[in-house]
Amino acid sequence: MSDQNTLMDRRRFLKGIATVAGTAAVGALIEACAPAATSAPTTAPAANTIAPAATSAPAATAAPTAAPTVLKQTGNVKIGLILGYSSVYAALGESITNAMQLYFDSVGGSAGGRKIDLVKEDEENNPQVALRKLSKLLDQDKVDIFSGVISSAVALALRDPLHEAKIPSLVSNAGANDVTRKAKSPYIFRTSFSNWQVSAPMGPYAADKVSKKIVVVAADYAAGHEDANSFMETFKKAGGTVLGEVYPPFPNTDYSPYLPKIKDLKPEAIFAFFSGSDAVNFIKQFSDFGLAKDIKITCPGFLVEQDVLPAQGKAALGAISVLHWAYGLDNAENKKFIADFKAKYNKDADVFAVQGFDTARVIVEAMNAVQGDLSNKQKFLDAIKAVKFNSPRGAFVFDPATQNPIQTMYFREVREVDGKLQNVVIGKTDQPVADPGA
Amino acid sequence: MSLDFLLIQFLNGLQSALLLFLLAAGLSIIFGMMDVMNLAHGSFYMLGAYIGLSLVRAFGNFWLALLIAPLVVGALGFIVERVLLRPLKGRGHLDQVLLTFGLALVALDFTHATWGANILSLQPPPELAGSLPLGPVQYPLMRLFVIVMGLLLAAVLGLIVSRTRIGAIVRAGVADAQMVGGLGINISLIFSIVFAVGAALAAFGGVIAAPVVGLKLGMDAETLIAALIVVVVGGLGTLRGAFWGSLLIGEADNFGRALLPDYALLSVYVIMAAILLLRPTGLFGKKT
Secondary structure (H helix, E strand, C coil): CHHHHHHHHHHHHHHHHHCHHHHHHHHHHHHHCCCCCCCCCCCCCCCCCCCCCCCCCCCCCCCCCCCCCCCCCCCCEEEEEEECCCHHHHHHHHHHHHHHHHHHHHCCCEECCEEEEEEEEECCCCHHHHHHHHHHHHHHCCCCEEEECCCHHHHHHHHHHHHHHCCCEEECCCCCHHHHCCCCCCCEEECCCCCCCCCCCHHHHHHHHHCCEEEEEECCCHHHHHHHHHHHHHHHHCCCEEEEEECCCCCCCCCCCCHHHHHHCCCCEEEEECCHHHHHHHHHHHHHCCCCCCCEEEEEHHHHCCCCHHHHHHHHCCCEEEECCCCCCCCHHHHHHHHHHHHHHCCCCCHHHHHHHHHHHHHHHHHHHCCCCCCCHHHHHHHHHHCEEEECCEEEEECCCCCCEEECCEEEEEEEECCEEEEEEEEECCCCECCCCC | CCHHHHHHHHHHHHHHHHHHHHHHHHHHHHHHHHCCCCCCHHHHHHHHHHHHHHHHHHHCCHHHHHHHHHHHHHHHHHHHHHHHHHHHCCCHHHHHHHHHHHHHHHHHHHHHHHHCCCCECCCCCHHHCCEEEECCEEEEHHHHHHHHHHHHHHHHHHHHHHHCHHHHHHHHHHHHHHHHHHCCCCHHHHHHHHHHHHHHHHHHHHHHHHHHHCECCCHHHHHHHHHHHHHHHHCCCCHHHHHHHHHHHHHHHHHHHHHCHHHCCHHHHHHHHHHHHHCCCCCCCCCC
């Protein structure tokens, strides 16, 4: 184990050195195109102060309304968002933000009697940058609630400052198990999933229904390894054999060096973890090189989710995945959500949108429960913990032990429905799945 | 490790090498001749791919897109050189870097705004949709096409540079642009043409790469960095350097990934470091 660790460290170190030139350019490039901090600063008093004369306030847009007479919180509630808005994760950040906006709009843009202000920052897929953005949100914008984070590495980097600042936080994507295990914090909730949740259920399912001879292929970074390990643990327990493991670097555009290897291992199926453009390239090349003909694909749903499926096209047909949501999920909330999202953004909803929608709803319901008064933090955290509702993904409820959702996981297959590719639900876990928390 | 396996890996390396060459060729000649570090070169590649996609969507014809997208981007390159780069002449690298870097950002945001953040893909034309059986796997025809086009363009460019009058002017320009101007040749027009051709080549690369690796925001920076490494390895201002540099980097990268996956990203940088130590001017760079 420790041996592996030193190996990992060395590799990371070398990668770091090697990419200095590259990162300098890319980093600066990405940074410079971060969307200018949104939502003009309003003159509303910061949450916990009583409106001081707004002397230092820049170009007042909204005059400070009705100075509070009692020591009750009024004024806008500020929610700080750090999500991917540029480059590779832009689509995810957009989806989450759009769906949050959709929900906030549906409740008139306010919660617990206070108007909601969103302050958006780009995480740039870089923990260092995200840390800087977080201190801006905390020190300068004085946000009341934090939400966001696409990347697990960023989530883990922000954990300590969030915990120390005691900011109620909702992680709306990053799946690193540790966020709700070793590194859990009473202030941090997760509305999305843990990596264990989106891969462990596939173990018994694949062994039972797909094949007992599988090769594991995963992107070589934390999430890829967590997913691969969670899957292998339950797959082996269910009597499956892992013929080999292949870990292409992350991110990567060309999988052709790895495909002959996978083929050589002669698996009946693979378990593959990739997302975003990696997922598109992997699926297309897997098919281009003729592997898809006799090797089935099982995977966490991100490999073939709505955001990448159109680009993958027919190469994705037949892939069997597991996820906490499916486009074709048959419930009233989902149908309404998909229709509303499409009407507002002229785009199909994806799982990230569902996560954003639910995050917004958790915030609004918890705010309503405390009537907009965030001064008693414990009360607000308890209110978040108690939020329960029917989400597009089915029943949404937090696990009080981990503050990660307990949720039904759906097995889906990519099929053509009315000439359009879609993840069709072909099964689900018997019980809602809770992350083991350790 | 079978022969098939090695052959497939060799072809993969060749294919990514020749895509790189299409960028590195322009980048290297532009730098060698005009002394311009063009950080927007990756953007030409990206714009080529996205414009190609739009053309395919509009006309349903890949070949038409392959013809028109490079022309559009080439024209854009011509304008960029005339209108933006020209006034910076003689103002040092930093100003150029700032300008071309700014252009890269504008191109990225423009692409984001026009085509959206989702990952897109371009289907290969029906003629190239299939694949050839090759040992344990099928080798996609589209990739073979990239290899053929890359070799063809390399040969044509090589002939132009070494055998034609304009090639001689370009070579002379790399050696001493001012002197060429003094001989009564309209060197400023030559600059614009070289810049435009470089942009068009990058765009051509973008269009043929799109069916192989898809389209996404960030494909510009990714490719630009690889192409810059090729230019460093091959030497500035030489087509031959760009060609052999691309082959070396493409194959090393591919075999590195296939044979030593743990050190996948390392092979390229080891080569670059070694070249910088042993031959600071690159494989074919002129001694200074």
